[in-house]
Amino acid sequence: MNLKDQPFKWYSPKNTEDGSLDAWANDPCSILYDKEQKLYYSWMLFRNGRDFPSGWVEMVSSDLNTWTQTEIRIKEGREFFQISYPPAAMGGSVWIDDNGQFFDKGDVVFLISMQECKIMDSQTSVRGVKANQDYTGDSGIAYYVSHGLGKPIYKAGVLAPQGKNPTSTDWRDPYVYETDKGLYFAISAHDRVEFWKINSFNTDDIEKVDQLYVRPFGVEVPNVIRFGENTWYICCSVQDAPEGKPFQSAYWYLCNLIEGKFKVYAQGQHEYGTEGYAQRVANPWQTRIAPFAISRTMAANWAYNTDIWEWKGGCFGSEQLTIKDNNAFLAPYDWIGNYSDNGTAVYKLKAKEMVQGYRLKFNKGDFIFHLKSNKITWNNNVNTTLLKWTSTGGPANENDDIIIVWNKTTLTFYNITQGWNAHFMLPQSTTHTLNANAMGLINY
Structure with a gap:
């Protein structure tokens, strides 16, 4: 640890x-x-x-x-x-x-x-x-x-x-x-x-x-x-x-x-x-x-x-x-601001950006979110010994506001419009290759 x-x-x-x-x-x-x-x-x-x-x-x-x-x-x-x-x-x-x-x-x-x-x-x-x-x-x-x-x-x-x-x-x-x-x-x-x-x-x-x-x-x-x-x-x-x-x-x-x-x-x-x-x-x-x-x-x-x-x-x-x-x-409720190299990345998206799959690249495997049949699903390809319970989330429409937060060994998906979220755990020493328009968690 x-x-x-x-x-x-x-x-x-x-x-x-x-x-x-x-x-x-x-x-x-x-x-x-x-x-x-x-x-x-x-x-x-x-x-x-x-x-x-x-x-x-x-x-x-x-x-x-x-x-x-x-x-x-x-x-x-x-x-x-x-x-x-x-x-x-x-x-x-x-x-x-x-x-x-x-x-x-x-x-x-x-x-x-x-x-x-x-x-x-x-x-x-x-x-x-x-x-x-x-x-x-x-x-x-x-x-x-x-x-x-x-x-x-x-x-x-x-x-x-x-x-x-x-x-x-x-x-x-x-x-x-x-x-x-x-x-x-x-x-x-x-x-x-x-x-x-x-x-x-x-x-x-x-x-x-x-x-x-x-x-x-x-x-x-x-x-x-x-x-x-x-x-x-x-x-x-x-x-x-x-x-x-x-x-x-x-x-x-x-x-x-x-x-x-x-x-x-x-x-x-x-x-x-x-x-x-x-x-x-x-x-x-x-x-x-x-x-x-x-x-x-x-x-x-x-x-x-x-x-x-x-x-x-x-x-x-x-x-x-x-x-x-x-x-x-x-x-x-965290403060979100410009990206800084502190082990976090935040993405503010629309659900329609997941129709073809929205990929997050990690050193231990990719995590991909999809919008299909008005529901969010995911492929968790991160290499971990943790049992992966599900691959299906809550309801979503193309214009829904989405926030995804990577925070070192945690990953959180928020459907702001529909009101639900999903939390995932990532292995130790996980690193992330940034996507476009990355923001980050910041100090107050």
């Missing part, structure tokens, strides 16, 4: 004990903005090396694209403790209690699905009293509270222990959101997304209010964003590998909230062709209605032993998500 192969503006974790690249990350979590510090905060599942236990590492950014790792915010041996086998803090989300509904005004609340462990209430132990330790069970939900972004945890507990879900389905990745009626969380449950109301942060004081069936298996990482008075965007990542499709992709739904239940009126798919993907969508400013949202893409190929640099997880750049005409649109 060579740092020169790390993509431009890529975040990939470092080992907190020796500073090496021997660390692992997965599933980017919420993004929240601190007005006083003028910094964005975000978190990822993290561990030194590749073995359990894993916690949450904290990152900061001034521009939503360049991230700096700070410290482990949720750590085994401090915020949670092993019972019978290595525990883990899994996916989740973060919310600021702006009005002091449940904790002190401005407190930051972390909601995390956990593997079996004990949760310590550090506020109790600081006061010299025996620490209050609660058991999550496997697939329980823990919460942690700090007095502001970047501050240590002062309180913790169990919101829902194992078995609270009446179907005993494996819960993952709770996402906190607010409606005019209160505070809720969405959580993946194998084949669906469930929605629960938080009445208080006392154990078990939650109630299920709705669910959205997605597919027979593999539902993960739900997100809920309010884009209008009654326009709600819900998405989730799905594991497609057992069907011989992309390792992971993203389904989305547009909904109205009627009598406390989400009614779907439009739906689609963001992601095609990926070899490792998880999407977290956030309104970093936690406004009542989002003017737009930020999507962070996690590319990881930790399931395979391959020649891909980012096998251990990481994020590259950010994407802007907007809603228009009953569709959800993703576009790069």
Whole structure:
């Protein structure tokens, strides 16, 4: 693994004990903005090396694209403790209690699905009293509270222990959101997304209010964003590998909230062709209605032993998500400017330029995009040990606006007009022979 192969503006974790690249990350979590510090905060599942236990590492950014790792915010041996086998803090989300509904005004609340462990209430132990330790069970939900972004945890507990879900389905990745009626969380449950109301942060004081069936298996990482008075965007990542499709992709739904239940009126798919993907969508400013949202893409190929640099997880750049005409649109949030020799190339095209095939030349083989029968397809001839799941993308018409971004070991295709994208991984030490009119990713 060579740092020169790390993509431009890529975040990939470092080992907190020796500073090496021997660390692992997965599933980017919420993004929240601190007005006083003028910094964005975000978190990822993290561990030194590749073995359990894993916690949450904290990152900061001034521009939503360049991230700096700070410290482990949720750590085994401090915020949670092993019972019978290595525990883990899994996916989740973060919310600021702006009005002091449940904790002190401005407190930051972390909601995390956990593997079996004990949760310590550090506020109790600081006061010299025996620490209050609660058991999550496997697939329980823990919460942690700090007095502001970047501050240590002062309180913790169990919101829902194992078995609270009446179907005993494996819960993952709770996402906190607010409606005019209160505070809720969405959580993946194998084949669906469930929605629960938080009445208080006392154990078990939650109630299920709705669910959205997605597919027979593999539902993960739900997100809920309010884009209008009654326009709600819900998405989730799905594991497609057992069907011989992309390792992971993203389904989305547009909904109205009627009598406390989400009614779907439009739906689609963001992601095609990926070899490792998880999407977290956030309104970093936690406004009542989002003017737009930020999507962070996690590319990881930790399931395979391959020649891909980012096998251990990481994020590259950010994407802007907007809603228009009953569709959800993703576009790069990176700054694009004149080409410079920094390992990136950006092409702004029309889909009709792919009727005869649009070829990208790499030192390890060519990648060719085609427009055929109103659909984008591709021939991935890059020489890699990575399994290539698909060769077919989403819909396209000749006048659609297309952006293709090469970033060292990543390749991303955006159909800006239709609103879908596709992410691909490339081997280490990939180089590219420029096509005409190449642009590039630039610094802010």
